[in-house]
Amino acid sequence: MNTVSETISDSKNAFLEDMTQVAVARDTRALERLFDHYAPRIRAFCLSAQPGANLMADDIAQEVMIRIWNKAHLYNPATASLNTWVFTIARNARIDYMRKNGRYQSDIDPEEFWSEMADENADPFREAQQQRDQERVRDSLKQLPNDQQQVLAKVYLEGKSHSEASEELGLPLGTVKSRVRLALNKLSVIIKR
Amino acid sequence: MLSCHPTIDILTDYSSGSLSLAHALGVSVHLDQCPKCREQVKRLNMVGAELFASQTDTVSQDHMAQLKSNVMAAINQADVTEAKHQERDVFSHIPASLRRWIPKGFNALNWMYLTPSFKLATLSNEAGGPQIALSRIKAGARLPSHTHTGNEVTIVLKGAFSDEDGLYREGDFISRDHNHKHQPRVTKDEECICLIILDSPIEFTGWMTRLLNPIMRHFHPNNALNGA
Known part of the structure; x- marks a missing residue:
């Protein structure tokens, strides 16, 4: 059934496999591999918003990895690529951190509405389509x-x-x-x- | 079919996370009802995701190993999937992102009558930021003529209203800039409830309703700070 997505980039699929292992088997090894890949990116993402704020970057990187573990069962590859899912969690965590630390004085909790958007229509065709869209974005970004x-x-x-x-x-x-x-x-x- | 949507600029700021919380709340209420904008945001998120994934970090391996062991210790300690609060089906007509402020339905809110047919309930005040409120207007009623001193975003939650520019229905996202003077009228079939996000207070322009202006200012966080 997944022939289309199977032909698309193998390393991506390795992380997807790890993600499934985390969700289904609560595999901590798989989470470690996801950490190795994503945690440095989450740190870099935080440092671009606040150059030099290494403590914040460390906090958020850890927080996001814990959220990935806790929310693993909510991840659905048919609605978003793994990169997109992790990006939205990192983005929300960054907003949350800045809110708690003064940039936004507010009693609104971003998690409540900057949701990861669980979407209703999840079918394998959409998964393939979604992957193609993502690849196209990746390729054209470079141009x-x-x-x-x-x-x-x-x-x-x-x-x-x-x-x-x-x-x-x-x-x-x-x-x-x-x-x-x-x-x-x-x-x-x-x-x- | 909804007719009013946030602009691509607003959706981009939403997707990148730079939109103010109050406005992001407004967008999320709209997204709740609008599959097209949901799809649009999903595609905008892809752009963020690709940029995110292409970054590199120069921190040392040792440092990352330390962070990793912290994470592994934390997940072993609390290895329970977080308890999701129960969805309350009775209030499923209230958009998910608003339920926190409206836990017991619209009627249980603290409504303040401004005119016999128009009342307001404040949901949240970001200090120095916009006022987030619900307006509730009776079927067929006309809102007193007013202008906006700052930008205003309105999202229709229930019912419909019209003004000089058109008819707005459930889920519509209407953005008005300052100096826009209008006199909305609610359709005759049912009352109209809207989420409004006000950068600064509404100003009524009718000779009687002008008397409401100090009240409108009082309840707006920006002016409460200045003691005005």
């Missing part, structure tokens, strides 16, 4: 001109809003918005309506 890559990194890795990005890059807000849109168009992630 983007530098200015567009730079602005996407500001937004996604540094967690800057469009207006914060415009201040930091010294560009008009309209320019930032149009660069982001241009980039998203090239990645064909914008759905027409």
Whole structure:
């Protein structure tokens, strides 16, 4: 049944296999392998938002790995790639950390609505489609001109809003918005309506 | 079919996590009802995920080994899957992301009457941030004419209303900037409940309803801080 997805990149499938082991067999070895792959990325992700904040990066990396362990049964490969799932957990953990540490004074808990979006229609065709979309995004990211890559990194890795990005890059807000849109168009992630 | 959606810019800020919590809450209530925007956010998340996965970190192996053993110790200690709170089916009409503030249904909220047909319940005030509230207007009623002194986001939770620009139904996400003066009217068939996120207080422009303005300011977190 999974012939399409089986042909797609093997290393990805190894992590997917580990993820299944964590969910089904509570395999701690598998979690260790996921840690080796993802924890450095989570640290880097936190450091792009707060350069030099190593303690924060360590805290969040550990927190995210624990969440992965606790939420493993909620992961569904048909609705999101493993990278996407881990990214959303890391993003939420980063928001949460910054909220608790002052950037956002608020009694709102981000976990409640920046959800990992459990989606209703999970079928194997969607899984294959979803994987193809992800591959396309990966390939076309590399083709983007530098200015567009730079602005996407500001937004996604540094967690800057469009207006914060415009201040930091010294560009008009309209320019930032149009660069982001241009980039998203090239990645064909914008759905027409 | 919903007619009003958040812009791609807003959805991108939502996906990257930089949207203010109050506005992200508004977006998530909309997503609850809108499969198309859910799909859009999912695709935007893919972009974040690819950028995320392509990063490298230069920290030492020893340091990572230490973190790893912390994690392994933590999961062994508390090896129970976290208890998910029970979904309350009675209130399934209330979007999941709002249930925390509306645990016992709309009626149990602390409603404040502004006019006989219009009441307001504040859900949360981010200090110095936007006010998050519900507005509840009787069927067929017309809201007093007002302007917005800051940006306002409205998401229809129940019923429908119209103004000069169109008709808005359940799930619609309506973003208004300041200086937009309008007089919404609720459809005749049922009352209308909306989630509103106000960057600054509403200002009524009618000669009688002007008297409400100090109240509106009082309940807005920005102005409560200034003692205005």
